[in-house]
Amino acid sequence: MGTSQDIFDGEGGSFTLWDMPPLSEAEVNSYLQFAQRMVFEAGGILREGYYRHKEIAHKSGRELVTSADLVSEKFIRSQIETTYPDHKILSEEFGGLQKIAVENLWVVDPLDGTNNFAHGFPFFCVSVAFVHRGHLVLGVVYDPLREEIFWATVYSEAYLNGEKIKVSQIDNISGALLATGFPYDLSPETENNLDHFVNFSYAAQGIRRAGSAALDLAYVAAGRLDGFWELKLRPWDMAAGALIVKKAGGVVTDFAGNPWTLSSDRIVAANPQIHPQMLEIIRGR
Numbered sequence: 001m002g003t004s005q006d007i008f009d010g011e012g013g014s015f016t017l018w019d020m021p022p023l024s025e026a027e028v029n030s031y032l033q034f035a036q037r038m039v040f041e042a043g044g045i046l047r048e049g050y051y052r053h054k055e056i057a058h059k060s061g062r063e064l065v066t067s068a069d070l071v072s073e074k075f076i077r078s079q080i081e082t083t084y085p086d087h088k089i090l091s092e093e094f095g096g097l098q099k100i101a102v103e104n105l106w107v108v109d110p111l112d113g114t115n116n117f118a119h120g121f122p123f124f125c126v127s128v129a130f131v132h133r134g135h136l137v138l139g140v141v142y143d144p145l146r147e148e149i150f151w152a153t154v155y156s157e158a159y160l161n162g163e164k165i166k167v168s169q170i171d172n173i174s175g176a177l178l179a180t181g182f183p184y185d186l187s188p189e190t191e192n193n194l195d196h197f198v199n200f201s202y203a204a205q206g207i208r209r210a211g212s213a214a215l216d217l218a219y220v221a222a223g224r225l226d227g228f229w230e231l232k233l234r235p236w237d238m239a240a241g242a243l244i245v246k247k248a249g250g251v252v253t254d255f256a257g258n259p260w261t262l263s264s265d266r267i268v269a270a271n272p273q274i275h276p277q278m279l280e281i282i283r284g285r
């Protein structure tokens with residue numbers, strides 16, 4: 001069950017994130033085209049910034065922010081504000097959470113993989129999801145260096161550029177390539193994922209920590225990875241990728257096996273065979 005935060009209590013009753021929205025396919029496709037155009041342009045901003053001198057500041061501890069995060073987000077916000085002035089935006093740099101339960105909500109990570117970007121490690125993306133009356137309507141994840149756009153809507157299957165994508169068919173975790181990430185605060189007294197990392201390292205064929213949760217999810221959808229888990233993430237890291245994994249035939253839950261919601265801060269996303277095996281390892285069995 002989701003928490004009250006992710007249920008839209010509006011006219012017509014309560015709905016959960018994964019139900020069909022009261023929008024036609026044509027309406028959804030028009031939002032999709034808008035989102036795709038926007039991430040292509042924002043990705044262009046990141047690509048250009050990646051090859052130039054970068055202005056880098058510390059947000060806190062290990063957490064960085066670059067000028068590209070800010071320029072990309074300002075661009076995306078201005079596009080949404082101009083095209084849909086009554087829509088709300090939940091975004092990392094300037095749009096901290098107000099309420100999830102609003103009529104129309106764009107969930108935006110203008111640069112997922114900031115640490116990679118700052119160091120010149122070529123693995124980062126723009127991630128945009130759209131939520132209407134509490135329903136996750138579409139997700140778009142764009143990797144501007146590889147020019148790969150991963151996307152799905154409630155009405156579609158999942159796609160990478162023009163091709164349909166599916167989760168992998170690996171059925172035993174001993175043969176699985178998994179991915180994860182770590183919170184910026186890795187102090188030993190906090191929950192830091194190192195325990196799960198050790199347990200998964202014994203169980204799986206390999207683990208990758210590439211540094212962009214949204215792209216990790218997109219890679220699960222494309223069958224490049226068999227599963228992904230992480231904790232202490234924010235909605236903008238996961239929302240688009242979660243829908244893309246689901247529509248590629250994957251399973252997306254929190255660590256307890258409940259359906260993933262916008263208020264979940266942890267995620268397990270994998271093909272249907274690997275997913276229960278991942279939950280068992282997380283539960284310590």
Ligand code: IPD
Pocket residue numbers: 109111112113114115180181182183184210211212213214230232233237
């Ligand atoms: C981070 C990335 C990383 C994950 C961190 C996130 P950011 O997002 O997704 O892979 O491990 O937890 O905060 O800060 O690069 O947008």
Ligand code: CA
Pocket residue numbers: 109111112113236237
């Ligand atoms: Ca992020």
Ligand code: CA
Pocket residue numbers: 069092109110111112113114
């Ligand atoms: Ca970010």
